[in-house]
Amino acid sequence: MFKMSNEIETSLLIIVLDVNPVQRIIKQETRILTQCLDSTIVFANAHLMQSSNNQLAVIACHSDGAKFLYPCEKPVEIRQIDGQYEKFTMVERTVRQQLQQVINEISLDKPLNGESLISGALTMALCYVARLEREKIAGEKIYSRILVITASNDSATQYMNYMNIFFTAQKMGIILDVCSLDQELTLLQQGCDITGGNYLKVPQLSGLLQYLLWIFLPDPNVRSKLVLPPPVKVDYRAACFCHQELIDIGYVCSICLSIFCKFSPICTTCHTVFKMPGPIPIKMKKKKKTIDIVH
Amino acid sequence: MADEEEEKEEAIKEDDHGLLEASVADIIHNAKRKRQMEKKVGARLGMMRHLYIILDASESMSIQDLKPTRFLCSLKLLEDFIEEFFYQNPISQLGVIITRNKRAEKVSELAGNSKKHVKEMQNMQQIAPTGEPSLQNSIELALKSLRLLPSHASKEILIIVGALTTCDPGDINETIQNMKTDSVRCSVIGLAAELYICKRMATATGGEHGVALDDKHYKEQLNAHIDPPPAATRLDAALVKMGFPHHALHSSANDSTMAVCIHAENSDESVKLLSTGYLCPQCLSKHCELPVECRACGLTLVSAPHLARSYHYLFPVEPFKEVSYSGTPSTCYGCQKILSQKDKKVYTCNKCNQTFCLDCEIFIHESLHTCPGCATNQDTYQRSTDRI
Ligand SMILES: [Zn+2]
Ligand SMILES: [Zn+2]
Ligand SMILES: [Zn+2]
Ligand SMILES: [Zn+2]
Ligand SMILES: [Zn+2]
Ligand SMILES: [Zn+2]
Numbered sequence: 001m002f003k004m005s006n007e008i009e010t011s012l013l014i015i016v017l018d019v020n021p022v023q024r025i026i027k028q029e030t031r032i033l034t035q036c037l038d039s040t041i042v043f044a045n046a047h048l049m050q051s052s053n054n055q056l057a058v059i060a061c062h063s064d065g066a067k068f069l070y071p072c073e074k075p076v077e078i079r080q081i082d083g084q085y086e087k088f089t090m091v092e093r094t095v096r097q098q099l100q101q102v103i104n105e106i107s108l109d110k111p112l113n114g115e116s117l118i119s120g121a122l123t124m125a126l127c128y129v130a131r132l133e134r135e136k137i138a139g140e141k142i143y144s145r146i147l148v149i150t151a152s153n154d155s156a157t158q159y160m161n162y163m164n165i166f167f168t169a170q171k172m173g174i175i176l177d178v179c180s181l182d183q184e185l186t187l188l189q190q191g192c193d194i195t196g197g198n199y200l201k202v203p204q205l206s207g208l209l210q211y212l213l214w215i216f217l218p219d220p221n222v223r224s225k226l227v228l229p230p231p232v233k234v235d236y237r238a239a240c241f242c243h244q245e246l247i248d249i250g251y252v253c254s255i256c257l258s259i260f261c262k263f264s265p266i267c268t269t270c271h272t273v274f275k276m277p278g279p280i281p282i283k284m285k286k287k288k289k290t291i292d293i294v295h
Numbered sequence: 296m297a298d299e300e301e302e303k304e305e306a307i308k309e310d311d312h313g314l315l316e317a318s319v320a321d322i323i324h325n326a327k328r329k330r331q332m333e334k335k336v337g338a339r340l341g342m343m344r345h346l347y348i349i350l351d352a353s354e355s356m357s358i359q360d361l362k363p364t365r366f367l368c369s370l371k372l373l374e375d376f377i378e379e380f381f382y383q384n385p386i387s388q389l390g391v392i393i394t395r396n397k398r399a400e401k402v403s404e405l406a407g408n409s410k411k412h413v414k415e416m417q418n419m420q421q422i423a424p425t426g427e428p429s430l431q432n433s434i435e436l437a438l439k440s441l442r443l444l445p446s447h448a449s450k451e452i453l454i455i456v457g458a459l460t461t462c463d464p465g466d467i468n469e470t471i472q473n474m475k476t477d478s479v480r481c482s483v484i485g486l487a488a489e490l491y492i493c494k495r496m497a498t499a500t501g502g503e504h505g506v507a508l509d510d511k512h513y514k515e516q517l518n519a520h521i522d523p524p525p526a527a528t529r530l531d532a533a534l535v536k537m538g539f540p541h542h543a544l545h546s547s548a549n550d551s552t553m554a555v556c557i558h559a560e561n562s563d564e565s566v567k568l569l570s571t572g573y574l575c576p577q578c579l580s581k582h583c584e585l586p587v588e589c590r591a592c593g594l595t596l597v598s599a600p601h602l603a604r605s606y607h608y609l610f611p612v613e614p615f616k617e618v619s620y621s622g623t624p625s626t627c628y629g630c631q632k633i634l635s636q637k638d639k640k641v642y643t644c645n646k647c648n649q650t651f652c653l654d655c656e657i658f659i660h661e662s663l664h665t666c667p668g669c670a671t672n673q674d675t676y677q678r679s680t681d682r683i
Contacts, residue, residue: 064673068631110673120671127629127667130658157677160610163603164664171662190600238539238599248541248576249594251534254447256609257342257386257602263534269609272532275446 018150063113344387396426431463607664615642629655
């Protein structure tokens, strides 16, 4: 069954770089964005250096948009410096030039917002992978992974988008890696867990490049052989639709599967009126917070 | 992946055959688009599904118009269908009944675990289709279990029939009436020709009815049953109490409760000792996988992502507007492909006004369920909160 001959293996790395200027650590120290960019470029080139078949894409995102920095329709012109490193130079120049443009284009009419649209950048990444899968030649196998580098928080307002992305990535066999520069990201952690990727909150920003090379550069199929940080305990509790609070026990609408922390006679999502609960006794543990059943 | 390649090769080969395949492809495409247009935001759907598949295993299923035979082709397609069904309907249940020699046999009981059903499908490859089917016996057998379900459960029967006759002990009209009384939605996929009685059953119970033209069309007809059906008007709604367990990853040293997880379904490994697992938040018993009904206290245990897998049915991406390619150079907002004259039609999202190629339009509506244009726009990225 296996056609071993003329089989090409491509490893595609897509980096989603959060360049939101109002990320906490960047506001404190603008130099950090440059430092992150430098590390990201070295990391990206390290990936390309591993095999001539390896491919790369870089997407920048902020609070009101996302854009491909690389590959780019109109690549920067470079004089032949050295045949071998031509590609690396082109990656570096293209990424820097395009990023400058992205920053320049950030609209100052809208208020700057700390919420980066990482989920939006991820949807573009998935469309891009789907296209490469469609366009690949017979016998080519593409291993795709996406690495998110961010200092933002992952907000519950993108919950539904994130979940759709995680499940699509899981189905397509795309791994999601997340490198957080500032805070623990519980939502993106779930994405790593669902897709089999690595999650790391870097302990020290000055060591960013080392962390990238150590944890995120190895191909997923060799990672199991490496000594990596132990998996984190992922919190899969649900957030109720009414208060966005994490709950252990909740009430789920049988029509639309909305989750509520209390019984209410009507579903606020689909406007269904519920049959009142029958005489089924609801057992309550003493220690548990009392949940009132009827208002 | 290998499967996909084979499929592609098949598609290319079959295109040479010409018109028939082309028109089947058209039918499939139109059906997909129609289904997409019908998806409505905030529609009432029956999400807690209980589906019995009734598979014809009579003589007529050994006919080879589907390869290798109708029966084996059905088993293979059903295997994929079952996997996809549980992926998209994580808190639903499914059971399988076959009919041959005028009798009905329950192959697998209503249950929420795909592994066991898929195994049964594989075992059934040994069965030789014989005799005549009995639709009435099969439906009555399915009704026996469906009748016991709570009133908020969505109850469905899907019949796959190759025979042109059914051998029934009594009046099938009574059985149709029984299905109506119990709000069971009955759909039929015919492999040979349209049967009058099947059409009656489907129409009377609000189900769908179709005849498969070839294996691709057959697969497509099955796929139509992956999406939850509109909630029957008589379907009661309920708020169902559920638990969202913590992942008990490493139990502490003094925690001597090496939990016992009892799985009724896999008798070969019915008792497992677990150091990790999920704790029922109501009675603290441990389970090895989700979703599951707590064996100790009966609470349905799920993880939030299980439910989230279904949210795209409730908040679908609205259909894009189809427009002719204008000729001005541009790129697809999703995959970054440069749009050219070859793209006769391009697609625009009404909400964010971004333009996409045909392939992305399909990918966004069928897989991703999120519009990249909307998701990268401060004003449109939020999906749910405006409706909650
Ligand atoms: Zn609440
Ligand atoms: Zn509801
Ligand atoms: Zn178990
Ligand atoms: Zn329990
Ligand atoms: Zn596209
Ligand atoms: Zn849109």
